[in-house]
Amino acid sequence: MAAIFEATCTAPVNIAVVKYWGKRDTSLILPTNSSLSVTLSQDQLHSKTSIRASADFTTDRLWLNGIEESIEKNKRLVACLRETRALRATLEAENATLPKLAGLKIHICSENNFPTAAGLASSASGYACLVYTLSKLFELPLNASDLSVVARQGSGSACRSLFGGFVAWEMGEKADGSDSRAVQIAPETHWPDLQAMICVVSDEKKGTSSTEGMQLTVKTSALLQHRIKDVVPKRMDDMIAAIHAKDFPKFAELTMQDSNQFHAVCLDTYPPIFYMNDISRAIIRIITEYNKDGVKAAYTFDAGPNAVIYAPKENMAEIFSILSHYFPGAAFDDSLNLVKENP
Numbered sequence: 001m002a003a004i005f006e007a008t009c010t011a012p013v014n015i016a017v018v019k020y021w022g023k024r025d026t027s028l029i030l031p032t033n034s035s036l037s038v039t040l041s042q043d044q045l046h047s048k049t050s051i052r053a054s055a056d057f058t059t060d061r062l063w064l065n066g067i068e069e070s071i072e073k074n075k076r077l078v079a080c081l082r083e084t085r086a087l088r089a090t091l092e093a094e095n096a097t098l099p100k101l102a103g104l105k106i107h108i109c110s111e112n113n114f115p116t117a118a119g120l121a122s123s124a125s126g127y128a129c130l131v132y133t134l135s136k137l138f139e140l141p142l143n144a145s146d147l148s149v150v151a152r153q154g155s156g157s158a159c160r161s162l163f164g165g166f167v168a169w170e171m172g173e174k175a176d177g178s179d180s181r182a183v184q185i186a187p188e189t190h191w192p193d194l195q196a197m198i199c200v201v202s203d204e205k206k207g208t209s210s211t212e213g214m215q216l217t218v219k220t221s222a223l224l225q226h227r228i229k230d231v232v233p234k235r236m237d238d239m240i241a242a243i244h245a246k247d248f249p250k251f252a253e254l255t256m257q258d259s260n261q262f263h264a265v266c267l268d269t270y271p272p273i274f275y276m277n278d279i280s281r282a283i284i285r286i287i288t289e290y291n292k293d294g295v296k297a298a299y300t301f302d303a304g305p306n307a308v309i310y311a312p313k314e315n316m317a318e319i320f321s322i323l324s325h326y327f328p329g330a331a332f333d334d335s336l337n338l339v340k341e342n343p
């Protein structure tokens with residue numbers, strides 16, 4: 001039996017407070033605007049990936065949550081493999097003593113400990129984990145920002161999950177995508193008082209994938225053009241300033257405005273895309289009422305109906321009990337499971 005080379009890693013979920021929505025290059029995954037997210041702690045939500053390489057393997061194979069899936073049909077996964085193998089091949093060419101891994105077939109096992117494709121950023125943690133684990137297997141001498149350029153080609157938002165804390169994905173300008181990468185704005189220790197609560201409104205697979213949705217938006221929405229030119233550049237600066245100053249009311253206001261605009265852009269898409277449902281909108285009303293005399297919580301929704309609530313630690317118990325009050329009995333079952341999570 002030939003030697004087996006193996007690596008196993010976990011990667012966290014990130015939830016954007018300035019959303020990425022729209023690609024200017026669909027194969028390299030270059031966005032139409034910069035974005036910014038908070039990486040959640042890995043204690044509750046994470047992807048875990050194990051990769052093995054061996055001369056005994058005859059094909060590349062992939063198991064996602066225990067079920068085998070085709071690698072060839074998944075162009076983005078193929079791109080991440082191609083990029084990391086090319087980097088390994090360069091290392092091997094420079095150093096003849098290294099084991100020859102670049103040419104070996106690999107087996108990948110990846111699982112999420114939360115619903116896949118329900119708007120809970122599973123592609124972000126999944127691709128970040130894939131690329132990070134490949135980099136460990138191939139012993140690539142790359143930093144997190146360099147790896148983010150590869151992870152971006154799996155799923156755009158994945159590039160931000162290579163860092164903890166507060167992370168910007170700079171859209172970049174170059175046609176080859178080399179400057180479209182993630183950078184850390186502040187580490188996870190910067191704002192320990194800030195927490196995130198995930199309200200699982202539905203764990204069903206979303207109707208319109210983010211890939212399909214954003215391309216339709218780019219083609220048809222006039223509001224998107226206003227958003228990317230006139231709104232996001234200043235909002236990125238304001239958000240970075242609010243994070244550095246730990247100014248929660250400002251952070252919250254910008255987060256909610258950006259979530260609202262992202263969903264407005266989805267509605268402006270033709271035909272329109274609806275990601276939020278009645279429970280999502282009820283959560284917006286509850287948080288708006290809760291903030292009447294001062295901003296104490298922020299909601300944000302990705303490409304699905306689930307809410308993420310950001311708030312200072314001291315408000316979380318109150319928010320939890322208010323939401324449980326409005327959704328009695330449903331608060332802990334399959335219509336509204338509340339999971340607490342520390343960023």
Ligand code: PMV
Nearest residue numbers: 016019020156157210302303
């Ligand atoms: O990376 P994707 O293709 O799953 O797109 C993610 C899009 C949003 O989650 C809605 C926004 C974001 O910035 O994460």
